Amino acid sequence: MNQTATMYLSRHAEGRPPSSLKHPAGVLTAAFVSAGICLLVWHTLPGALDSLNRMIWGEYVNAFPAWMPQVFNMFFLIYVVGSLFPFLFFVGLILLPDRTPVKNVSLPFVSIIIPSFNEQANIANCIESALALDYPAYEIIIVDDGSSDETLAIASEYDVSVISMGGNRGKAEALNHGIEKAKGELIFFTDSDSSLDPMVLRHLVGGFTEPSIGAVAGMVLPKHNSGYLLKMQMLEYLYGQCIIKVAQLKSGGAVSMCPGPATAFRRSVLMEIGGYRSRTLAEDFDITIAMLELGYRAVYEPKAVAYTSAMTSWKGLNKQRLRWSRGHLQVYREHRGLMFSTIGGSIGMFWLPWSLFFGYGSAFVEMAFLVAYPLLVIFSLQPLLFLQLGLVYMLILECISAVQGMVPLALARKLTPSLAFATFTTQPYRIFLSYRRIVAYMQEMQQRQNTW
Template identity: 35%
Template sequence: MSRHARRRESPRRAPKAHWLLLALSLALALAGLSLNGYVEHIGAEGSGPHPVTDERPAPDEVVDGGPVQRLAADGTVTTRAMPAKTIALTFDDGPDPRWTPAILDVLRRHDAAGTFFTVGAQVNQHPDVARQIVDSGSEIAAHTFTHLDLTAAPAWQRTAETTLTGNAIAAATGLRATLMRPPYSATPDAVTVPAYEAMRQAADEGYLTVLADLDTKDWSRPGVDAIVAAATPAGGAGAIVMMHDAGGDRAQTVAALEILIPRLQEQGYRFTTVSQAMALPAAPAASAGQRVRGQALRFAQLGAGWLAGAMTWLMLAAVVLAVLRLIVQVWCARVHVRRVRKLSRRRKRYVGAVSVIVPAYNESANIEATVRSLIGGDYPNVEVIVVDDGSTDGTAELVRRLRLPNVYVVEQENAGKPTALNTGVMFARGDILVMVDGDTVFEPDAIGELVQPLAEPAVGAVSGNTKVANRGGLLGRWQHLEYVIGFNLDRRMFDVLQCMPTVPGAIGAFRREAVVDVGGVSTQTLAEDTDFTMAIIRAGWRVVYAPDAIAWTEAPASLRQLWRQRYRWCYGTMQAMWKHRRALTEGGASGRLGRRGLSYLTLFQVLLPLSAPMVDVYGVYGAIFLPPTQVAAVWLGFTLVQVLTAAYALKLDGERYGPLWSLPLQQVVYRQLMYLVVIQSTVMALVGDRLRWHRMTRTGAATAHARTNA
């Protein structure tokens, strides 16, 4: 594509609100993913902080007391035990959509009730099951929000766990839970100093701690008989029995209840809730504010889970598409290499007079090297027409002073590059038209290599191979790699699939007949080369790629210049895609362009870049919450594929592998700049704004390259 200046306009200022909207959206997405990360990876069972090693026992009144413990602020401990022949069946870790209703059904059939110590995150996932617990006559209580080991958590996290759990229960049932059981707790004699401190903090927040008399260890699935035996108190004593209604297969627990309850009922036992057994007040109604906070929490958690799932699928889809794309690119590249080698064995032949058209606007830095490289090549019968498009830096006079044969200067008022190209076409005498940017330097054999495919009558245009002249520094290396990959993989693929969307403005050859067929170079888009190429294909002509036709161009030397260049390219390409959208439903060459070329551009140059910010947010989420080895493996695998792809493209182009070291760094700054360009272009296209042409400041890099390699 070109970097040529167009007529000066006064467009509306580019919209800024979308950047704020994007930043807020990404911040909200990261917050949502962080919530999901906390629920699934930080606080989740087996993923939270490691238990402390402080095994000092709690005070005697706790260790020797009953399972229901009230810890006052002044340090006073009051404990109570279950009355004789009274059993409170308690169930931890739920609610579970399968096992909790099954347990409730057993309790109902045997006229029994239980106390369910629920995990807040699970309540948010299954609020209907939480309501079933209350509606059945059983009791709902707190078991933290994520099953976090409170003994190893800081005070702020303990508070967050209990508060969030209370809010979740309030939203689901309308009640304020007053009973709490710490995860990983058991009987009072197992309480350590850290556990005691966590219980004290819960008491300060209004919770009564409920431990257990009998721990069935049903979570380990020891067998139905073992569970029944562990849940049976000795000598007619009452007991709080610990079981589980979630966290895995609880079929043994359900079967054990079917045996335990009727057996002990025959012995005179009654099965009730902890509160009823201890004559405690029923759970009070939650405040409206707590219910609202709970609902907001639930929606946030569900939304975060949905977002994490969607991002996982997006990442998977992106990986699959990238792999499929790479497979197709490599296969097409191999096909194209064989085809080029076969054609190269043939002797080059003269295919007609060539007119080289050079539209120039303030190109004094490179125009001399450009013209000399064009006229000094090995192809005979070449004329060069420099169309000065209202330059103010003496470009036209500089060319005239060269006094080179077959070099002509045409001057016009500033009207834009497409108009300058069409002016050159009118003055050109050759049947083959080579269009060149004013900062491009050709290799001596470039014109001869470029025009050879036009020996086939069906070929209407040929893309050459553009290389970056100023490839020093990170920015130069990144653009160099991007050009090499784009020309040696993408363009080879487009050639084989017969859907080449762009012949670059830096180096391209056209059959005059094809140019006339489409009415010349269009002025309707900013990507005139893409628009022009698509029009030629839709007119029935083939467009091919000549990798050995090499031209050197000056790439942007700063991020600001790069932004302006790519912004115009991207915006103009979107214009051209929209203009030629009917190719999607047409047949023949036009249909191939539409269904292959336009679909490819839409997917890989618009949709995937638009989703890239979310991919980066997901990457931050993964770096924070996922196992470091997993994150490192994914990043290294992705980088390795990129490096191998770039290495293959460099090999095809006969380039050194040295710049590959800079490729991993491309993921920072450069990649973000590229997708922000797509976002800005999309917004501008949607709001219907117009984009002015930005001209890149020349430094003479192409000229310097020509002198170095002379």
């Protein structure tokens, strides 16, 4: 038996694991209903697509080679079912009843740790939002990780504790240094480019209703949503939190990742884990999974909101998502023993394998189609017809994606006309993310050096 399993079983020799399925019957019902709808789509969609082609092209549809519509129909079915099943399944999960007990929780002293590195443009706003929190007792600790700009000088102007690492030693070590100096029973982490809702601490602290809860994650949203890139990131953040995180919580009572800008941990749990580790580029994901392996739970509180500075340029986004994708792959590798394991409940049995194989597998499938499609256009006997037919299918796929994007907007009450329209333009952004995941996979295979 491996060390993780031994530690887990020693903590839960009595009773069931805290992150086992909360609604077994409900989860199975959601899975069967989603599968049934997808099977219905699989059997009826080819005929509907054929009728659509005849409606659009009329007598010209007979000019298509027989293989041409068949190629598109097959890809269309795979794409629709591959994206439709998880979406329907997750929506089914978020509709499950919430049995989390409502308890009055005391308000202990909280330490806020803010690591920073060359954040002179954002650190003042972050500190001021932290100083304005509606909470009776807390301290703020700024850990400067060897900034070469004015970050340290700006932070020193405020009534907060400022620690200088004396050099760039990495985010994980900066966080651990802050933990060593912290006095709070609970420790709240946020990023230096984020700003906090005044009630964020009260909502996070209120989530510690049971001893088995080791961390409470809040909601992270971009500060602005003007411009294509910011809108795409807003849609991405909302889907990941309003759909994925809520589905995780409703199905197994735990979430798989506590975000850096808005998470509170029990200090005792951090000590038991051994703090943050520098072995991955996704230290927040890594420490969450390490905590789950010890038998604790991480829950999600959407009322606790932090606003982050989302990327406004493709260059910045490219660097960020490459780092995130590599970090996630590193976490999957470090915690591979949790894959398909009952340790960690539904997170190990389903959510981690799904995020790995679907998240990265679908990227390779999408890139393969994008490479194959131009070749098929060029070498087909009727390239113009082939191109026109493909564009029609892509338009339909974009409409299906738009519906999936509007659901989290509605759940978050952010269904504005501009964001609703943006859900119809996500294809370029999805292609970009798929490409970065593939590059990240290649770099991990080559064991490139990690950098913050």
